[in-house]
Amino acid sequence: MTRAVLSLGSNLGDRIAHLRAAVAGFADVLVGVSPVYETAPWGGVEQADFLNAVIVVDDPAADAREWLRRGQALEDASGRVREVRWGPRTLDVDVVTVTGVDGPVLSDDPDLLLPHPGTPDRATVLRPWLDVDPAAVLPGHGPVAAVLAALGPDAEDGMRPGPVL
Numbered sequence: 001m002t003r004a005v006l007s008l009g010s011n012l013g014d015r016i017a018h019l020r021a022a023v024a025g026f027a028d029v030l031v032g033v034s035p036v037y038e039t040a041p042w043g044g045v046e047q048a049d050f051l052n053a054v055i056v057v058d059d060p061a062a063d064a065r066e067w068l069r070r071g072q073a074l075e076d077a078s079g080r081v082r083e084v085r086w087g088p089r090t091l092d093v094d095v096v097t098v099t100g101v102d103g104p105v106l107s108d109d110p111d112l113l114l115p116h117p118g119t120p121d122r123a124t125v126l127r128p129w130l131d132v133d134p135a136a137v138l139p140g141h142g143p144v145a146a147v148l149a150a151l152g153p154d155a156e157d158g159m160r161p162g163p164v165l
């Protein structure tokens with residue numbers, strides 16, 4: 001098996017429709033879907049609030065690169081245009097972690113960094129991940145609950161319940 005944790009984000013166009021399209025795109029391999037959060041943007045670019053969620057997918061035949069490829073195909077299908085780094089997007093699909101039969105997959109290939117290096121700093125990923133998997137562990141960092149707690153009491157400020165997927 002390879003199981004992947006994928007983070008979804010959208011702040012352009014019909015945000016919930018973009019997230020729903022991503023979930024539908026993984027329907028054949030879906031094992032978990034988090035609640036959606038409406039979140040204030042991080043990263044320093046002035047832009048609209050995001051909707052963020054996390055899904056867990058599992059497919060014995062998929063390797064890590066296949067999860068990246070599927071996510072990018074869905075980003076393209078949403079009409080995503082790549083412009084400003086950390087700027088507005090119809091759909092972002094990040095591969096947060098991949099776990100194979102031998103344990104966590106680690107990668108320092110710039111095209112596919114695993115675990116995704118932004119994860120320990122992003123409550124917008126950690127919170128929904130914890131919701132969908134309370135026992136989740138971030139390889140190299142420990143339990144997701146502890147990683148989120150280490151961000152401090154204000155980490156989830158600016159995160160509100162979003163629409164239902």
Ligand SMILES: Nc1ncnc2c1ncn2[C@@H]1O[C@H](COP(=O)(O)OP(=O)(O)OP(=O)(O)O)[C@@H](O)[C@H]1O
Pocket residue numbers: 068082085086087092093094095096109110111112113114115116117118
């Ligand atoms: N774990 C990963 N998941 C998704 N993309 C990755 C990953 N590791 C490296 N990349 C690469 O990152 C590149 C830029 O992706 P993208 O434009 O979505 O970044 P971003 O969402 O703006 O920033 P961030 O990756 O910090 O969230 C892609 O070309 C992709 O190959």
Ligand SMILES: Nc1nc2c(c(=O)[nH]1)N=C(CO)CN2
Pocket residue numbers: 008009010039040041042043050052085086087092124
């Ligand atoms: N709240 C929030 N802010 C962001 C997000 C995101 O998914 N949520 N993604 C970004 C680019 O990857 C930049 N900023």
